[in-house]
Amino acid sequence: QKEVEQDPGPLSVPEGAIVSLNCTYSNSAFQYFMWYRQYSRKGPELLMYTYSSGNKEDGRFTAQVDKSSKYISLFIRDSQPSDSATYLCAMSVYNQGGKLIFGQGTELSVKP
């Protein structure tokens, strides 16, 4: 079983929809949680960075962390065709430096 599980999709939604992306994890030592967006043939772009449990909002994006359930989410409001990309969740443990453990990524397509 992988440490971080993420549904690969693909997920297709109409423009303007609210998108919900999720990851579950098994390692209770994870403390730092990130969401990255990756366009085809590009490097991952950091969208959200959160520590421990709680919510964080940045524009149309909201990240949620529920450590008790080992579950994290990314919500995208008013989705746009330009949001079409692969979304990757990543996590790390404090004493393991820069080592990030990634989910498989969810491919999202927003249709005009």
Add this chain to the structure above:
Amino acid sequence: KAGVTQTPRYLIKTRGQQVTLSCSPISGHRSVSWYQQTPGQGLQFLFEYFSETQRNKGNFPGRFSGRQFSNSRSEMNVSTLELGDSALYLCASSKGESTEAFFGQGTRLTVV
């Protein structure tokens, strides 16, 4: 502010050869991590360097090695290339322990 720069962007090598990839981190960042991305395995951590010392290492064979210079620039070397080494190699830089990590555009390596 300049981002993470990886060179070259594309490489084609023959089995048995060796290859060196380069990564220049964001100015002021002392941590550089390397990842391998393939369709089947996703993003996997190779190793991390901080202040010229390897701080963390993933589960890859000894053919994969790296180093970091005093200006924080890092190189990754793969010796005796195998077909399975074909992948997108990404580096990420961060200020230090468990801080936001920013990725470069990657080097796409094809082994023939």
